[in-house]
Amino acid sequence: MAVAPEKAPEKAPAQRPPARGAGTVALDWAKKGLALRESSIIVVIVASLVYFGATTPGFFSGWKNLLPYFCFLAIMAAGEVFVMTLGEIDLSIGALWLFTPFMYWKLTSAGIPLLPSVILALMIASLLGGVNGFFTAYVGIPSFVATLAMLFFLDGLALILSHSQQITTPGTSVTQTSTFASVFGAGTYSELIWALVIMGILQVVLTFTRWGIYTVATGGNRLGASEAGVKTRLVVVRNFMLCATTAGIAGILEAVRTSSITPDPSGSNQFLLYAVAAVIIGGTLMTGGEGTVVGAFLGALFIGILQDGLTLKSVNANYLYLWLGIAVIIAMTLYVLVRRIRRGSGRG
Amino acid sequence: MADQAFAGQPIVEPSTAPDDVLRIEHIAKRFGPITALRDINLHLRKGEVLGLLGDNGAGKSTLVKIICGFHKADSGSMWLKGKPYAPKSVLDARAQGVDTVYQDLALVDELSATQNLFLRREQTYRPLPFLAGRKMRREARAALDEIGINIPRIDLPAARLSGGQRQAIAVARAIRDQSEILLLDEPLAAMGAKEGAMILDLIARLKDRGDVSIIMIVHNYVQVFQACDRANLIQDGLITFDKPTAESSVDELNEIVVEEYRRARQAEMSGNGEASRYNAA
Ligand SMILES: Nc1ncnc2c1ncn2[C@@H]1O[C@H](COP(=O)(O)OP(=O)(O)OP(=O)(O)O)[C@@H](O)[C@H]1O
Ligand SMILES: [Mg+2]
Numbered sequence: 001m002a003v004a005p006e007k008a009p010e011k012a013p014a015q016r017p018p019a020r021g022a023g024t025v026a027l028d029w030a031k032k033g034l035a036l037r038e039s040s041i042i043v044v045i046v047a048s049l050v051y052f053g054a055t056t057p058g059f060f061s062g063w064k065n066l067l068p069y070f071c072f073l074a075i076m077a078a079g080e081v082f083v084m085t086l087g088e089i090d091l092s093i094g095a096l097w098l099f100t101p102f103m104y105w106k107l108t109s110a111g112i113p114l115l116p117s118v119i120l121a122l123m124i125a126s127l128l129g130g131v132n133g134f135f136t137a138y139v140g141i142p143s144f145v146a147t148l149a150m151l152f153f154l155d156g157l158a159l160i161l162s163h164s165q166q167i168t169t170p171g172t173s174v175t176q177t178s179t180f181a182s183v184f185g186a187g188t189y190s191e192l193i194w195a196l197v198i199m200g201i202l203q204v205v206l207t208f209t210r211w212g213i214y215t216v217a218t219g220g221n222r223l224g225a226s227e228a229g230v231k232t233r234l235v236v237v238r239n240f241m242l243c244a245t246t247a248g249i250a251g252i253l254e255a256v257r258t259s260s261i262t263p264d265p266s267g268s269n270q271f272l273l274y275a276v277a278a279v280i281i282g283g284t285l286m287t288g289g290e291g292t293v294v295g296a297f298l299g300a301l302f303i304g305i306l307q308d309g310l311t312l313k314s315v316n317a318n319y320l321y322l323w324l325g326i327a328v329i330i331a332m333t334l335y336v337l338v339r340r341i342r343r344g345s346g347r348g
Numbered sequence: 349m350a351d352q353a354f355a356g357q358p359i360v361e362p363s364t365a366p367d368d369v370l371r372i373e374h375i376a377k378r379f380g381p382i383t384a385l386r387d388i389n390l391h392l393r394k395g396e397v398l399g400l401l402g403d404n405g406a407g408k409s410t411l412v413k414i415i416c417g418f419h420k421a422d423s424g425s426m427w428l429k430g431k432p433y434a435p436k437s438v439l440d441a442r443a444q445g446v447d448t449v450y451q452d453l454a455l456v457d458e459l460s461a462t463q464n465l466f467l468r469r470e471q472t473y474r475p476l477p478f479l480a481g482r483k484m485r486r487e488a489r490a491a492l493d494e495i496g497i498n499i500p501r502i503d504l505p506a507a508r509l510s511g512g513q514r515q516a517i518a519v520a521r522a523i524r525d526q527s528e529i530l531l532l533d534e535p536l537a538a539m540g541a542k543e544g545a546m547i548l549d550l551i552a553r554l555k556d557r558g559d560v561s562i563i564m565i566v567h568n569y570v571q572v573f574q575a576c577d578r579a580n581l582i583q584d585g586l587i588t589f590d591k592p593t594a595e596s597s598v599d600e601l602n603e604i605v606v607e608e609y610r611r612a613r614q615a616e617m618s619g620n621g622e623a624s625r626y627n628a629a
Contacts, residue, residue, distance in 0.1 A: 204478075208478045208479050208481075209472075209477050209478060209479060210470050210472070210477070210479070213459065213463060213467070213470060213479070214468075216456065216458050216459055217456045217459060217467060219458075220456040220457055220458040220459065221454070221455065221456045221457065223452070223454075224450075224452060224453070224454035224455055224456055225454070225456060225467070226418075226438075227418060227438065227448075227450050227452070227454035228438070228454045228467045228468045228521075229437070229438040229439045229442065229467075229468035230467070230468050231437075289456065289457065289458035290458055
């Protein structure tokens with residue numbers, strides 16, 4: 001006897017379209033998945049996890065080693081998403097990452113308690129971001145140039161403030177971890193929690209608030225947005241301030257975690273490039289109008305996996321750059337193609 | 349030439365014309381070396397549809413953008429319902445009841461139809477700052493149904509809409525706010541015959557309500573006579589023609605514009621540089 005169908009076929013009214021077969025539904029989902037901005041990075045992450053899991057003993061059991069590689073990058077990248085969604089770029093986040101802890105150190109040396117110093121240092125960082133935004137939006141300098149200038153300026157200032165000497169991060173000690181230190185980066189999961197919380201908040205801001213809508217509008221069609229009444233210059237300034245603040249947070253967390261700050265601009269600017277790569281791999285094109293914070297988080301995770309995995313395999317660090325280069329170009333190509341599908345062909 | 353242009357159109361003080369919702373006097377606007385508007389005088393009566401005509405580059409859009417608060421005029425003054433009117437921004441103008449459909453539509457490709465319709469007019473779950481997505485989608489659907497233009501999926505990015513659908517969103521956005529003055533910069537440009545008729549119907553319905561006054565830029569003279577009560581022509585940065593459509597005809601308008609063109613050609617041939625802008629055409 002034939003197995004009865006699970007569901008009796010519905011008596012569809014004649015004017016309704018015919019019920020869609022499982023095949024079409026699956027195709028629909030596949031299309032939706034493809035259209036998801038984060039789809040490529042998820043595939044790439046799964047692939048890299050499988051690869052390192054299979055070839056590198058201890059990769060999964062030592063997963064906590066991954067955290068320091070990517071958490072602070074994810075925080076920097078989250079802010080950069082807001083700038084790159086505008087079609088702009090902030091090149092000064094590495095320098096801010098370096099400079100903000102020094103500012104924090106200076107403030108504590110002036111006798112200000114730890115927490116207020118952190119807050120003040122972050123406010124200064126956000127002001128510096130405001131300067132980036134001002135020169136970009138009001139003076140009309142390309143953000144690439146304005147933030148490049150800020151990069152050099154802050155690198156110089158960090159070197160001058162520190163007399164090029166490594167310093168011990170205030171509020172930390174090598175022998176014991178205070179509550180302050182474990183909250184601000186030294187705790188095993190502290191940076192991860194910060195990264196997740198910041199990602200969550202900023203993704204919600206980007207998708208579900210006016211701020212996010214105006215960011216997309218300003219990035220997508222600046223003239224049109226301002227005709228509709230969006231104060232696009234203010235949006236630009238605000239987003240640069242946000243981006244600088246997240247870079248500052250990342251810097252302070254890292255300084256507390258490592259309990260020392262080294263004035264090493266080449267190192268910090270390396271992180272700038274990683275963060276930008278994370279944003280792009282994650283699905284935020286620099287063309288403006290599209291961005292995802294979750295994607296940037298995953299992009300940073302991918303860079304962390306690469307770093308951790310390649311270190312465990314004790315492969316030459318140069319391979320990291322090689323793979324990163326390939327990943328960036330593949331990601332970008334994929335997004336351009338997916339975008340063409342999503343928008344229908346013709347309109348690039 | 350200027351004197352002739354204003355013959356029969358004396359400046360009436362706002363107080364003496366109580367049914368003018370909008371008066372514009374001596375508005376001038378330059379963009380660097382380009383003089384877009386020289387001396388514009390114009391008035392809009394309550395409940396009236398005023399057609400604004402003029403060649404490409406005559407300054408029609410510029411005038412609209414001055415009224416809606418996007419540009420600031422170099423000189424001149426405006427009155428809204430008898431009170432001095434100097435909008436500080438697009439939002440300020442909107443708050444005072446002036447809304448606009450821009451020639452470029454001011455849509456964002458990456459935002460959905462709904463998000464575009466509510467751009468800078470978003471609704472949130474107050475006091476929370478989160479967007480009331482479902483509510484806005486429902487109202488967007490209703491607004492588009494009212495216009496009568498079919499957009500099957502209002503959650504798709506605007507990039508995937510047709511030109512006419514995009515235009516419908518821009519129109520729906522402007523009329524949803526129940527503004528007293530609507531500025532429509534070529535609202536029919538991308539519309540098919542049927543959709544164009546729908547928009548004209550919509551304008552007629554708004555007019556029947558009696559509390560909306562409209563300035564509409566149209567290039568098609570037939571549509572001018574269908575939809576407008578009065579027509580103004582901008583030439584050379586001045587209003588050179590102001591007549592109720594009932595007292596004019598397509599032929600008369602054609603005559604004026606073509607005459608102007610002929611004069612300019614003639615002047616050019618005799619070496620007068622003032623008319624050289626026709627070279628660009
Ligand atoms: N933002 C601007 N910057 C510089 N020049 C401008 C600007 N906007 C308009 N113009 C100039 O002002 C003049 C009038 O332009 P406007 O857009 O108002 O013309 P229009 O009458 O709307 O023409 P069309 O029928 O083609 O839309 C043109 O010469 C144009 O080049
Ligand atoms: Mg125009």
